[in-house]
Amino acid sequence: MTTRILVACIACSCFQWVSPIQVKGQLKSGLAGTTAVAQSGRPTIPEALARAGRDMGRSFGVGGGTLGDPSSSEYLHRFTDRLLSDTDAIVRGRVGQPLPSYLSEDQMEVYTDYPIDDSLFLYRSDVSRSPRPGMLPPATVTLLGGKITINGLHYTSDHMTLRALDPGTECLFLLKRVGDRYFIAGKYDGAFRIKDGSIAPIRQGVGFPPAYIGAPATKAAEEMVARRLALHQ
Numbered sequence: 056m057t058t059r060i061l062v063a064c065i066a067c068s069c070f071q072w073v074s075p076i077q078v079k080g081q082l083k084s085g086l087a088g089t090t091a092v093a094q095s096g097r098p099t100i101p102e103a104l105a106r107a108g109r110d111m112g113r114s115f116g117v118g119g120g121t122l123g124d125p126s127s128s129e130y131l132h133r134f135t136d137r138l139l140s141d142t143d144a145i146v147r148g149r150v151g152q153p154l155p156s157y158l159s160e161d162q163m164e165v166y167t168d169y170p171i172d173d174s175l176f177l178y179r180s181d182v183s184r185s186p187r188p189g190m191l192p193p194a195t196v197t198l199l200g201g202k203i204t205i206n207g208l209h210y211t212s213d214h215m216t217l218r219a220l221d222p223g224t225e226c227l228f229l230l231k232r233v234g235d236r237y238f239i240a241g242k243y244d245g246a247f248r249i250k251d252g253s254i255a256p257i258r259q260g261v262g263f264p265p266a267y268i269g270a271p272a273t274k275a276a277e278e279m280v281a282r283r284l285a286l287h288q
Contacts, residue, residue, distance in 0.1 A: 099162035104208045112211030117260040131264045139283045142240040143181065143232040146194045147276060148174035150220045156201025165212040167201035169220050178280045181232065196228055197236040217243040217258045225249040227276055
């Protein structure tokens with residue numbers, strides 16, 4: 056049986072099975088190229104697709120959340136303060152149909168925008184930017200990940216912790232403003248679905264405080280707003 060080794064390709068962010076002899080040869084002949092890639096950083100998505108000449112993508116595994124015992128009060132306070140410190144807006148509304156995915160400005164990631172229908176801003180740190188006092192534009196939530204096509208080649212960015220939002224679902228969002236976009240605060244943690252008046256985290260993985268699973272939505276939102284205001288002082 057021939058021994059083969061799984062090697063990560065830095066240039067195109069993929070994996071290849073090769074023999075030990077091939078590895079040795081690539082280390083000798085490709086050292087200069089490897090150094091150049093390391094110095095310049097990972098290639099952009101269009102560059103990676105052009106080099107590979109085939110469909111490709113990246114997967115991001117399910118995260119484990121904050122370290123500690125999720126059932127403890129200390130964990131709950133630490134988790135909440137960390138999440139709310141990353142929050143610029145708290146919004147309740149219903150998820151609309153996602154818009155076509157697109158490249159980030161640096162072309163290193165894929166974004167997907169979800170309009171939030173009937174969005175109600177419960178808290179917003181930059182309310183002074185509103186075009187008219189008391190009037191806020193509808194919220195749009197930007198998720199990391201999605202699928203795009205460039206020159207006939209497909210690229211998929213799969214964030215397994217929070218792959219998508221379900222259109223039509225009522226949700227409570229804690230959002231972080233970056234430029235003109237609102238991302239999920241805590242990367243994945245600040246998204247809750249509302250069902251039968253109770254909230255539950257949308258993201259996959261462990262480490263979510265039980266206090267936020269099945270809590271009354273209105274009460275939880277009020278407590279989050281109050282705590283965010285206290286942290287802002």
